[in-house]
Amino acid sequence: MKKTKKNQGLSPNQERIMSILEYKKITIIERNEIIDLIKKHMQVKDVGDLISKLLFKERLIPIKKGVYAVIPLSSLDKTTKLSNIEIVDYLLRDNYYIGLFNAYNFHGFTEQIPNKLFIFNTKYSADKKILNYQFKLFKVKKDKLFGILGNQYSDKERTAIDALNYPEYLGGLKQVLDQIRKISFNQKILVDYAIRYNSNKVIKLVGLLTESNKLFKLLEKKKALNYYTTIKKTGTKLLNKKWKLRLI
Numbered sequence: 001m002k003k004t005k006k007n008q009g010l011s012p013n014q015e016r017i018m019s020i021l022e023y024k025k026i027t028i029i030e031r032n033e034i035i036d037l038i039k040k041h042m043q044v045k046d047v048g049d050l051i052s053k054l055l056f057k058e059r060l061i062p063i064k065k066g067v068y069a070v071i072p073l074s075s076l077d078k079t080t081k082l083s084n085i086e087i088v089d090y091l092l093r094d095n096y097y098i099g100l101f102n103a104y105n106f107h108g109f110t111e112q113i114p115n116k117l118f119i120f121n122t123k124y125s126a127d128k129k130i131l132n133y134q135f136k137l138f139k140v141k142k143d144k145l146f147g148i149l150g151n152q153y154s155d156k157e158r159t160a161i162d163a164l165n166y167p168e169y170l171g172g173l174k175q176v177l178d179q180i181r182k183i184s185f186n187q188k189i190l191v192d193y194a195i196r197y198n199s200n201k202v203i204k205l206v207g208l209l210t211e212s213n214k215l216f217k218l219l220e221k222k223k224a225l226n227y228y229t230t231i232k233k234t235g236t237k238l239l240n241k242k243w244k245l246r247l248i
Contacts, residue, residue, distance in 0.1 A: 010057065010059070010073075011053070013042060013044055013050060014050065014053060014054055014057070014059070015073070016041070016042060017034070017037065017038055017041070017042065017050065017054070018054070018059055018070075018072070018073050019073060020037060020041055021034075021037070021070050021072070022070075022072045022073055022074065026070055027069065027070055027080065027081065027082050027086070028063070028067065028068070028069055028070065028082065028086075028087075028090050029060075029067075029068055029070055030066055030067050030068075031051070031066040031067070031068070032066075034051060034060075034068070035047055035051070038050060038051075055068070058071060058078050059071050059073075059078075061080065061131060063087060063091070063130045063131065064091060064130075067090075067091070069082055069087075069131060080131060082131070084117045084130075084133040084135070085098070085117070085152070087130055087131070087133065088117065088119055088135070089152070092119070092121050092123060095121055095122045095123065095142070095145065096119050096120060096121035096122075096145075096152065097119075097120050097121075097145060097147075097148040097152050097153065097154050097158075098117060098118065098119060098152050098153045098154065099118050099119075099120050099153070099154040099158070099159060099162045100118035100136075100159075100162055100163065100166060100169050100170065101114040101116075101118055101169060101170060102114050102117060102118050102153070103118075103153050103154045103158075103159040103162070104159060104163070104170060106153050107153075107156050107159055107183075109159070109179055109183060110179075115134060116133075116134035116135060116136050117133065117134070117135050117136070118136045118138070118169070119135060119136065119137050119138065120138045120140050120144070120145070120154075120162070121137060121138070121139065121140070122139065122140065122141070122142050122145070123139065124137040124139055125137055125138060125139035136169075138166075144197070146158065146193070146196060147161070147193055155189075156183070156185050156186075157185050157186060157189040157190045157193050158193055160180050160183075160185060160190060161190070161193050161194060161197055161202060161206070163176045163179075163180065164176060164177075164180075164201075164202050164205045164206065165197075165199065165201070165202055167234075168233075171235075172233070172234060172235040173231060173234035173235065173236070173247065174234055174235035174236035174247075175235065177205075177208075177209070177236075180209060181209065187210050187212070190206060190209075190210065191206060191210060191212045191214055191215055194206035194207075194215060195214075195215070195218060200219070200222065200224045200229060201229050201231065203215055203218065203219060203224070204219065204224070204229055204243045204244065204245050205245070207219070207243045208240060208243050208245060216242075216243075219243075219244075224244070225243075225244050226244075227244060228244045228245065228246045229244060229245055229246065230246040230247075230248065231245070231246070231247050231248070232248055233248075234247040234248065
């Protein structure tokens with residue numbers, strides 16, 4: 001019978017390095033780090049081959065080039081205890097936040113549970129699957145990383161800003177506008193965030209929601225009220241002459 005990944009056992013060397021990783025409670029490791037551990041604790045002629053065998057037997061799982069999730073020996077079903085947030089935190093460090101649908105759920109805007117993690121960061125823009133987790137990554141400039149709570153979620157007002165800019169991920173702009181109107185938020189913070197975000201579309205939408213004189217004067221100064229901003233596929237129809245908004 002041909003051996004498969006699942007029914008192949010570990011050699012003594014493979015089992016030893018996995019035991020070391022588990023003893024040290026290492027859940028994610030870089031290739032150079034595991035090479036150093038093998039050389040320090042073992043006498044192995046071909047370190048690369050040992051790592052390749054652990055990858056084949058799914059005791060090390062790639063999460064990006066040269067970075068592996070460690071599947072401990074105690075995990076009989078070969079699953080990791082890593083959460084999706086721990087993976088993102090390792091890969092992106094502090095230059096990210098969790099937003100949109102996840103923040104909607106976190107702040108109680110919706111009871112629906114997202115099936116992926118929406119991440120704003122300074123490195124990647126992509127849809128990714130890492131282990132069994134789904135990620136939607138939005139690449140933004142560093143000056144857009146604000147309004148972030150200590151747990152890396154966007155705060156309530158920043159969540160509203162992102163919802164207005166990316167409504168397609170939250171049921172469309174009509175649903176987003178209706179939802180924001182129902183929730184309690186700090187209007188001053190929301191207005192300040194709209195100014196800091198520096199998007200005429202978002203400023204006009206926040207103006208529509210708040211009737212902020214501060215935003216109106218800003219748009220006048222920018223001459224952004226000399227023309228209509230048209231937003232398509234909103235699920236509603238609206239022509240607002242004050243804020244020069246056309247929703248179709």
